[in-house]
Amino acid sequence: MNSVTKYKIFFFTCLLLLSQVSRAQGKYVKQFKVKENVMYIMLSKNLPLASLDSFVKNYSLTDIGLHTLLQTRKADSLKSSGWKLDSNTSPDFYYIISKKIGTTTNLKTPGDRNVFSAVPTPDNWRIVGGNRVVYGANNFKNNRVFRYADGITYFFLRGFKKARSVKLAGNFTNWQHGAFPLTKTDDGWVAPVRLSPGQYFYKFIINEVEWTTDPDNLLSENDGTGNVNSVYFVINKVFLLEGFETAGSVFLTGTFNNWAKNDLPMVKSAAGWQTALYLEPGTHHFHFLVDGKIVKDAKEQPEQKLALGKSSVFTLKGFKNARKVMLAGDFNDWNPVEILMNKTESGWTIPYILGPGNYQYKFVVDGKWITDPANPNVIDDGKGNLNSFIVVEPNYIFRLKGQSAAKKVNVAGEFNNWSPEGLSMTKIGNEWVSKVYLGRGKHLYKFIVDGKWMKDPANPLWEDGDDNSVVWVE
Numbered sequence: 001m002n003s004v005t006k007y008k009i010f011f012f013t014c015l016l017l018l019s020q021v022s023r024a025q026g027k028y029v030k031q032f033k034v035k036e037n038v039m040y041i042m043l044s045k046n047l048p049l050a051s052l053d054s055f056v057k058n059y060s061l062t063d064i065g066l067h068t069l070l071q072t073r074k075a076d077s078l079k080s081s082g083w084k085l086d087s088n089t090s091p092d093f094y095y096i097i098s099k100k101i102g103t104t105t106n107l108k109t110p111g112d113r114n115v116f117s118a119v120p121t122p123d124n125w126r127i128v129g130g131n132r133v134v135y136g137a138n139n140f141k142n143n144r145v146f147r148y149a150d151g152i153t154y155f156f157l158r159g160f161k162k163a164r165s166v167k168l169a170g171n172f173t174n175w176q177h178g179a180f181p182l183t184k185t186d187d188g189w190v191a192p193v194r195l196s197p198g199q200y201f202y203k204f205i206i207n208e209v210e211w212t213t214d215p216d217n218l219l220s221e222n223d224g225t226g227n228v229n230s231v232y233f234v235i236n237k238v239f240l241l242e243g244f245e246t247a248g249s250v251f252l253t254g255t256f257n258n259w260a261k262n263d264l265p266m267v268k269s270a271a272g273w274q275t276a277l278y279l280e281p282g283t284h285h286f287h288f289l290v291d292g293k294i295v296k297d298a299k300e301q302p303e304q305k306l307a308l309g310k311s312s313v314f315t316l317k318g319f320k321n322a323r324k325v326m327l328a329g330d331f332n333d334w335n336p337v338e339i340l341m342n343k344t345e346s347g348w349t350i351p352y353i354l355g356p357g358n359y360q361y362k363f364v365v366d367g368k369w370i371t372d373p374a375n376p377n378v379i380d381d382g383k384g385n386l387n388s389f390i391v392v393e394p395n396y397i398f399r400l401k402g403q404s405a406a407k408k409v410n411v412a413g414e415f416n417n418w419s420p421e422g423l424s425m426t427k428i429g430n431e432w433v434s435k436v437y438l439g440r441g442k443h444l445y446k447f448i449v450d451g452k453w454m455k456d457p458a459n460p461l462w463e464d465g466d467d468n469s470v471v472w473v474e
Contacts, residue, residue, distance in 0.1 A: 029094060030055045032185070041083075041097040045070065069095060134355075135256040136199050136233035136278040137264060139218040146232065153195050153234060157204050158188040158216055168193070169211075170202030170229075179205055197236035197278055201229040223440075233278035237306070241288045242272040244295070252277075254286030255333075261289060281309025282331070282355035311351035312392055314361070317374065318347050322365050327352065329361030329387075336364045356393035357437050358415050379419040389416060389423065394435035396473065398423075398445070401431040401458065406449045411436070413445030413468075420448055444468040 028044040028051060041061070043052070047070060056066060065078040075085045078097060086096040138145060147154040155168050166189040167179040182189035182204075189204075201221065203211050213220055219231040239252050250266040250273040257263050266273040266288075273288075284306045287294050314327050325348040327339040341348040341363075348363075360379055362369050371378055372388040379389045398411045409425040409432040412418050416436075425432040425447075432447075446453050446468055455462050456469040463470055 032061070039099045041066070041095075043070070043095045043097075045095060069097075134280050134282075136231075137275070138233050138235075141216045141218060144216050148234060151194050151196070152192050153232070155182070155191045155193060155202070156188055157182065157190075157214065160189060160206060161187075163189075163206050165207055167205040167208070168202060169205055170200055172200055172202075176205065195234050197234045199278065200232045200234065202232060203229055235276040235278050236308070237279050238274055238276045239266070239286070240272050240274050241266065241290075241295075244273065244290050247273070247290045249291060251289040252286060253289055254284055256280075256284050256286070261292075279306070279308055280355040281353065283307045283353045307353040309353050309355060312354050312390070313349060313351050314341070314363075314372075315374070316341065316348045316363050316365075316372065319365055320347070322348070324366060326364040327361065328364055328369075329359055331359050331361070336367075336369075354392045356395065357391075359390050359392065360387040361390065362387055376424050378421050379416050380421060381417070386421065389419075391423075391436050394437050396436055396438040396471070398425065398434045398436065398447075398456075399431050399458070400425065400433075400447050400449075400456065403432060403449050404430055406432070408450055410434075410448040411445060412448060412453075413443055415443065415445075420451075420453075438471070438473045440473050443471050443473065445471065 028047045029042055030044065030047055030051060031042040032040070032055075043055075043066065047055075049067070049070070052066060052070060055061070064083065065075065069075055069078060069085075075083075078085060083097050083099045086098060140146075144158075146156060157166055160166060161184075166182040166184075167176075168182060168191045169175045169179040172193065172195060173179050180191050180193060182191040201223070203213055205211055213228060214230040217230045217232065220228050221231050222228050241250060244250065245268075250268075251262055252264040252266055252275050253259050253261055256277075256279060264275055264277070266275040286304055286306065289295075316325060319325060325341040325343075326336050327341055327350055328334050328336045331352075331354055332338055339350060339352060341350040360381070362371055364370075371386055375388045375390065377389040378386040381387055400409060400411075403409060404427075409427075410420065411423050411425055411434050412420055415438060416423055423434050423436060425434040444463065444466075446455060448454075455467050459469045459471070461470040461472075462468060
């Protein structure tokens with residue numbers, strides 16, 4: 001007998017005793033519980049509608065069909081939303097309704113969107129910067145995961161039954177300034193939050209003063225200022241390998257984890273071997289390792305490609321007599337034979353999906369490597385070679401004022417390997433500006449004005465030694 005069955009027997013026994021007392025005293029029962037990963041609703045069949053209204057509002061149970069059940073005795077809308085009516089085991093004057101809280105791989109049911117009213121996430125939740133996460137996999141104790149359905153994540157804090165209040169704070173709430181309140185349940189606290197796929201940082205606030213990481217979450221990260229936060233990924237891709245029922249181990253490996261062999265174990269399920277990840281926008285190559293060997297998928301392909309996001313269009317004008325032109329860059333390990341460009345009337349072009357970030361690239365024309373003649377931004381790779389440089393979805397703007405007489409201004413830093421030819425700045429009005437992508441954390445930089453290196457005069461943050469200006473991105 002499993003723990004859920006034991007709890008249901010215990011629960012029904014207690015409810016029977018409760019029902020006898022309630023009938024004798026003329027009271028009604030209306031309860032919402034969460035126990036052993038199952039949600040339970042208990043309602044008197046003759047509960048007044050006004051009392052039901054307050055119950056539904058208190059637990060955000062609008063539109064799952066409770067009014068219809070009490071008024072018509074029909075449970076069609078409840079069942080279509082995934083709820084189970086235990087009419088055979090409940091007392092004849094009570095309804096006992098239950099629904100299992102599933103995992104991320106089995107919650108794509110149409111009715112799940114009506115279980116709770118999700119707390120809307122502010123439109124401006126993204127703090128400028130954001131770490132460039134190539135991939136992420138959640139890691140909770142005892143296979144416990146946050147429930148995720150239809151864009152809603154149900155953050156859950158187990159225990160803390162004596163707490164007066166619990167709030168959820170994270171980079172999606174502007175931390176404590178917009179912290180979401182959690183609702184107390186039978187075995188913890190829960191808050192539904194609408195989130196898009198990505199990486200998130202969070203903590204719980206107990207009784208308005210005590211901050212704590214999630215005790216069930218094994219993923220955490222120091223924010224660089226002394227704070228440790230729990231890390232959660234809203235997934236956007238479930239990898240599936242069918243067959244191989246007798247395999248001892250199956251792993252996923254790809255460009256997103258530098259082809260590490262044992263980082264991403266897959267779990268055996270009825271559909272096959274699965275693992276769920278968050279993948280940043282971009283073009284990803286991957287394959288499966290079964291008992292240490294690369295295997296082919298159902299389409300007989302040992303290596304596969306997955307593209308997420310919008311395309312960046314690379315164009316090379318001219319070279320009409322070239323037989324073949326390839327695109328290569330740090331986004332594909334400088335492979336000169338992978339990305340074949342398409343010939344057009346004016347030259348060559350190829351759309352290629354890249355995630356937010358800074359990238360280096362070159363064209364390979366009939367075997368000869370060349371920088372992009374139409375792109376003034378280049379990077380010295382430290383070996384005497386200049387690579388073209390692009391920024392996809394920039395999130396930070398460098399600004400320099402007071403240099404109106406300058407003929408050429410660049411900005412250089414760790415983001416472009418301190419290349420003096422690097423990121424050119426454009427004069428707009430009385431200032432020079434340049435957009436770049438900066439990940440979370442500390443960044444050093446300088447301006448190069450007509451060949452002369454200088455600190456940012458408007459930035460009071462700088463480091464001794466090389467006198468580099470400092471910018472922090474949260």
